[in-house]
Amino acid sequence: MIQIATLAYLIIIAGLIFFQFCLIAGAPWGRITQGGQHAGTLPLTGRLAAALSVLLLLCMGAGIASAAGMTPFWPVWTAYAALVVQVLSTILNWITPSRIERLIWAPVTSVMLVLASYVVFAK
Template identity: 30%
Template sequence: MIAAYALTALLGLLTVFQFALIFGAPLGRFAWGGTHRILPTRLRIGSAVSVVIYAVIALLALDCAGVIDLVPDAVSTVAMWVVFAYFVLGIAMNGISRSKPERYTMAPLSALLAALSLLVVLS
């Protein structure tokens, strides 16, 4: 259960970060390949989609951990394995970014999210 809460908290912090990007904060070097200081409209839309994905992941993690009951256990378990794979892919994608700030912050963060997701699904 602690891993689910930690995962949810990190996703909350990422949501704040994505909202900052959506509203024009000059943090683009940490996201979407790091090529834009302030994100163009298409990447701001991508950040908005990310916020929705983070919310779904948080709900799935809390469901899988038994904190809430939204979907059958089998569904949340399979979904959390998909989430784990998603974050593992994130490690690779952030790790090959041309942006050093993105590589050095988001790749380790993705690794932490993957580890927490794995702990949730195995608990």
């Protein structure tokens, strides 16, 4: 069951990475990300934040995969670090002033939090 939860988490991570790459490439989805402050395409600073998000998501995915005994076999603390970032992301998505972000990302990050918590603590 841990493997299934990990794969579900990684599939969501892959979708989010795809979303971030679309933002970097100029997709006009500024209203549904980064606080919803930018209609249309993100400015350069927003695109750089999306690039940083890609790196963070990759590390989170690797940390949770490692906790499940999957490659890349990172130390256990990386899973706990990923879980902390996931908690913060979930909180921020629930309290954002952007209604559309709360509707889209709060449930997504909540599911991710449940999956990551299960992987980390269900041993």
